[in-house]
Amino acid sequence: MSELKSSMTESVMDALGDVKDPEIASVSILDLGMVHEVDVTDDKVRISVLPTFSGCPALHIIERDIKKAVENVEGITSAEVKFVFTPSWTTDRITPEGRERLKEFGISPPPANHVMGEPWEIDCPYCGSTYVTMENIFGPTACRSILYCKSCKNPFEAMKPVADMG
């Protein structure tokens, strides 16, 4: 990779860091691990993005926001966004910063290295207790569940774990 190209890619990545999940305002698509590949050729960039949930109504908004952010990068004239399913997005792709920001938003990050079918180990985002119960596996958006902390008696949300099923 030429130096120019790599610095260009870096600028694009910076811009992507400003694209937030419309449903969780503090978390960027980079934090969530949704960006798969960024390919800069001259003044054009192609970005492949992994959708979190297939029925996510925010995908169109995310696509629009990516284009807007990236086309503002100096030296880039057009950005193409493509949603791909391979590799498939899993909650393991959420970065450590992303997990922290989810917590700040009052959403517990998903358990790490989750195996589908096994019980979740989720801490309360407020007091850290593991003494929690599942109230509703389906929360206000496709990717969130509603839980209740029996220690601090607060309801909270958790990111529903999604693991590759092989």
Add this chain to the structure above:
Amino acid sequence: MTQETLKPQEKKALIELLYQLADDDFLLAFRGSEWLGLAPHIEEDVAFSSISQDMMGHANLYYNLLEILGEGEADRIAHLRSPNQFRNAIILEEVNGPGTYLKEPDYDWAFTVVRNYFYAVHKHIRLDSLRHSSYEPLAEAARKIMTEQYYHLMHWEIWFKQLMTSTDEATLRMTAAIQKVWKDFGGVLTLGPYYEDIVKANFIDDENVMKKRWNNKIEAVLKEVGASYPGEPRMERGNGRNGVHTEDLKQATSTLSEVYATNPATGW
């Protein structure tokens, strides 16, 4: 296999299969969305609408695959076909009960639980096969859908088992619902007239293999909750895979396309 390497006969069979997959999810998601605000309790309302939204998303993924194969724009495929072009199983288009969601809905929760649970079991079996499909874009979509559908199956299984083993009235209603669903559930388990080509191209497992998996699973669950297995499910009102449908589909598609038809240029 990719779009470029498909032979014409394979492509035709693949398109038929994709319509079945898409329309099954699309119609049942629509029936689910009609429950909005009417589910037994608030948590269920949240859960069920979330499931319906996921399923609309799954249908959309399949419609997008059809778009790539030259069947037209995904939104148009979903909204502007006539009923005889739909390939969903008849049981999935059936109304939730008397009335409409706007006027005196007297929906049947037992029927909804049974239909959704039986369908979720089959959908899981189908996806488990599709994730090894010879058509790679379909295999990729199936792997994605599977991670979400896992929660749907769990959800309906809890409802099914709990209602089957609670009060006498619940058991009675559930048993009646099983009998009703059984009359036409055979339509979900079939791959329709292009069955041989679909299987020959390895797009999905043989329908008889999947049928057996479904029957075995349901037989075991029925036994677990103390109910008897009624024998192979039937297809009394015809095969939706052939484009045979009931008035209920017309009602569904006209409601669904009403908004779309007002302005097809808008993104839905």
